[in-house]
C-alpha cells in the first residue's frame with residue numbers, strides 16, 4: 001500500500017500534491033515525546049507527517065500548555081510559518097513514533113515556483129484546515145458542557161477511531177481529560193464528571209483499565225442523537 005492510500009479520509013491534501021511533497025526534502029524520525037516544531041522559533045521549513053501522530057499546543061499567558069489538535073498521517077505541519085514567514089504559531093510534539101518529510105524553505109520555494117497548481121493546492125489545504133478549526137471552535141464552545149464534550153468524542157472517533165468488537169469505536173489517540181478540557185474550555189474535574197455520566201448512560205467507556213488508556217464510544221449513533229438530536 002502506498003502511503004497516500006493509507007491516508008485517513010480526513011486528510012487535507014490531494015493525492016497528487018502529497019506524492020510530490022513526499023518526494024522532496026529528507027526524512028526525519030521522532031520518538032514519542034520529541035518536539036517537531038517549537039512555538040516562536042524561526043520558520044525555515046515545512047513538514048509532511050507521513051506516519052505516526054503529533055499533538056499541537058500553545059502556551060497560554062501563564063506559560064501552561066493548551067492542547068489544540070492531534071495531527072495524523074497526511075497532515076502538513078509548519079505551513080503557517082512557511083507561508084507567512086513569521087515564527088511558529090504553536091508547539092508540535094510527537095505522541096507516538098512519527099515519521100516526517102522535512103521540506104527546507106529553499107526546496108519548497110523551488111518546487112512551488114515550478115508548479116503554480118501545487119501552490120494553489122497548498123493554499124487550499126491551509127484554508128481547509130482553518131475551516132475545520134473554525135467549525136470546531138464554534139461547536140466546542142456552544143451549548144451545554146456535556147454536549148460540547150460529546151462533540152469532541154464524536155469528532156475524534158470519526159477522525160482517529162477504529163471499529164471495536166461491536167458498534168463501538170476505539171479512539172486511537174491519547175485524548176486525556178486534560179486535552180478534552182482544553183478543547184471545550186472547562187476544568188478537568190467537570191470533564192471527568194461528564195465522562196462518568198456518559199459512561200453510566202452506556203455511551204462511552206473511559207478506558208480506565210485499557211493499556212494504553214483509550215476512550216471508546218460504545219454507541220456513536222446514540223451519542224450523536226444525545227448531543228445534536230441527530231445521528
Ligand SMILES: Nc1ncnc2c1ncn2[C@@H]1O[C@@H]2COP(=O)(O)O[C@H]2[C@H]1O
Pocket residue numbers: 037043056068069076077078079080081082087088089090091092133
Ligand atoms: N489550531 C491548529 N490546529 C491544527 N494545527 C495547528 C493549529 N495551529 C497551528 N497548527 C500547526 O502548528 C504549526 C506550528 O508552526 P507553524 O505556525 O509554522 O504552522 C502550524 C500549523 O501547522
